[in-house]
Amino acid sequence: MSTSDIGNNVIFKKQLGLNYEIDQKYVGLKMKENNILSFNFRVPGSLKDEVEGYFRRFKLGEPILVDIGGTGDIRCEFxxxxxxxxxxxxxxxYFLSATLQEDKTYNPLEEEKCESCSGCGFH
Structure with a gap:
């Protein structure tokens, strides 16, 4: 995928390969102080239990990766x-919100960084 080809899905990744993929049209993102990310879901009833059930599996402080449109994993804590x-x-x-905190201590390998990366937070 080239840098201009951003996909339409957001993938949340739990340890042991338990991933949840959802179309970005259902997801809003707000960045708050202290690297807090608020993922706001507006979903039809058919997806409500699925989204809620996925995030209910997490414990506070548990690591989670987020890939927005294939741009690479963002390391966070639930x-x-x-x-x-x-x-x-x-x-x-229906509306629900999952709150994550981006792990800014993570230092990516050189090959994981994008060519123009100046600490963009997505790597």
Whole structure:
């Protein structure tokens, strides 16, 4: 995949190969202080239990990798999941949020860095 070819999926990776892949149209990302990443999911009822169930498997502080559109793994720690809320304006839409903290102490191997990388946080 070339650097201009960013995929449409977000992949969350738990140890032992337990991955969860979801179309990015259902995922919003907010970056907060102290390298906190809030992944906000707006999903139909058919995906609600799947998303919630995946993140309920994590313990606080457990490592998790996130690959956004095939750009490479972001090393994080799991910080928690919000309760599932039903969107009162949409018939079959639910909202939940998974909070992760990016591991800024990770120092990637030279071959993992992109050509123009100046500590972009995605490697």
């Amino acid at each position: 910080k928690g999941i919000s309760p599932v809320l039903k969107n009162k304006d949409e018939m079959d839409q």
